[in-house]
Amino acid sequence: MFAQFDLDHELIGALDDIGFKKPTSIQELVLPEAMAGKDVLASAPTGTGKTAAFLLPAAQHLLDYPRTKPGFPRVLVLTPTRELALQVAEQAELITKNTNIKTGVITGGVNYGSHKEILTSTTDMLIATPGRLLEYIDNEQFDAREIELLIFDEADRMLDMGFADTINRIVDESANRKQSMLFSATLEGAGVIKFAKEVLNEPVYLEANPSRKEKAKIHQWLHLADNKAHKFALLANILKQEEVTRAVVFANKRETVQFLSGKLFGEEIPCAWLEGNMPQDKRNNSVDRVRDGRVNVLVATDVAARGLDIDDISHVINFDMPRKADIYLHRIGRTGRAGNKGTAISLVEAHDMLVIGKIERYLKERLPRRVIDELRPQHKEARIPLKKPKVKKSAAQKKAKAKKIKKKSAKKTK
Template sequence: MQFTEFDLDSKLITAIGKMGFENATSIQQLAIPEALTGRDILASAPTGTGKTAAFLIPAIQYLMDFPRRDPGFARVLIMTPTRELAYQIHEQCNLLAEGTNLKIGVVTGGINYGSHKEIFEKNNDILIATPGRLMEYLETENFHAENVELLILDEADRMLDMGFRKEMLKICEQATNRRQCFLFSATLEGEHVEKFAERILNEPIKLEATPSRKEKGKIHQWLHLADNYDHKVELLAALLNSEEVTKAVVFVKTRERLEKLVGELFAKGIKTTWLRGEMPQDKRMTAMASFHSGKTNILVATDVAARGIDVNDISHVINFDMPRTADIYVHRIGRTGRAGKKGTAVSLIEAHDAEILGKVERYTDQKLKRRVIEGLEPKHKEAKAPKKKKDPAKIKAKKKAKKKK
């Protein structure tokens, strides 16, 4: 389905065309027509399938259909979990709103409180914000949500997981005059998203996009066995120096490991940029700008610091350290193979990773291929994951059931 088939303003169609988009993705085909009718929406779609445009396009169309009559605060409020996502949405929103006179602002933490003063003093049509910082402005009465007509919660599942439930509810309560609300989530699994949606949405239509093969992309996964930390560094350097790696994210488990690894890669002539927790916002933005532009093609990051990374052309995700849980593994590797492209995820496995590797293989329902790099073959055999201890209560119950039979 082409964007020209939607009931959209010609200026918006022109902006979409300039961005290189012609055909709508599955989530856009589902969400845009429903949003244009004025309905509340509860939608799920994997990251990298055009979710942002699915809510920005109807939001901009709404503002064009119903121009502002009186001066005031934002009429469209978009809440998102992280600073990086807020700035990425802001960038896409500016491109889609080209040719209009809409004023678009962004408010996040990590920037001195009060530096957003200009956004609140002037007319603002669309505000993109992280919940924590927006809540501060609400409490000090620098921002009022009564003008909000369209409220959009992006990646609601992650905001809830990050502990923003109270702030999200408070902001929803403050936006008393809203006409419409969209809640977008990567998944609707589990009760917490749907229960939260029940509290804030009014008779929503539930949309679950099943991306086509073209949208899904494919992630090739394999692992290299490593004898120790130094062996892992050698394996990583060999991988990063290969021609296939055009843009890579390397995951480590702690800030200390990150600093050590970045130094060791630098000593080997491998230039990287990095993200770690509690990093000043200006430095985070500089690092991401360097990675986005291709000035640096390797980003080393911790899981906490990497929240919100949304870059389409990542060729490789490398787990220098394995994550704590299998679902984090899936979230990590989902940063490659996006928008129908192929991607590669490589894990470097030491003996102590046997247990989490077993969990990952069960969770993803596939055994990761074992590969070797010539000259860097492991000296030790693969450690086996410890067997699960049998639950005595379950054994008893089974025996009882057998006797009854």
């Protein structure tokens, strides 16, 4: 129960109202360490309560040490995308609804004037994307010196998106902070570890092992496609299946998103679409249309692979394969959330087989190949075998091999 963490009754009451009865594995790990004031480096799969794991200690900090004078935010949460920032802010509002904690959001893609109140009146907790926030810091409209708690959500994705310099500037500006926390679905790659070492002070490393109830059960398979036209025919066929109740279709380029949206409309499959250059109000409208069931298909670029929180997504379909294996994992994480079952289907052309090999090595499993009878591919798969793991030889084996080589060379010299 959440009461074991000495959270104020206002927060416990809000959790009850939301329906959070029992902490998830990541929350059980993070809450005691974070509330003890330690820096945290945490990893947990998507859909396992990661957001509440950092919002609850942040809110408790603000309640334990009340503000003594008006000023800039004391808690800053940085996120890679606008969508994720809005969703974190929405959950922050729910968690702190019984308190006087004031939450604000600053992101790109909206009118500068819409942030005036946050920049000129007292805000306690700020959720922001790095680029727009740094603009305000550079223009001396925002003072990061009052930040006491700095939180990075999906830090690896922020680094992948090229925010490293921007984030480091914000880190430098918030040098007076007392505590930092870094969260992500995965903590792989030298870049994230190096960054964590630079910004965190003797962090506790926490990696959740979700319970069976929390774990996503995602069925994954692929269909081979001869070309783009064949791939679209497969997509349309899949989206018309009865079991596809709500789907996200991923493409790599915004031109492909627009192409698919038009073609699906022609197939009488209404959809919303989402890509990086859209104004924020249009992006919000697209997500809302899917959330409230006006349409059941969202076509998106990878801007939606992180932070998109739409309930009950039954299927994720990769029309284009992602360029990296970890992005594949983030895409399919949009389905099968909070213990629900989900399905991830990839439409694969011959040139995609290299990345399929990388994904299969990353997952340590082979993706099943499936066929739709009336849309069978004409070309056979270019098979790329999985690399066998190298087995380290024991000292005795090395010695025996050296002896064998020595004998062979001795015979040759005779």
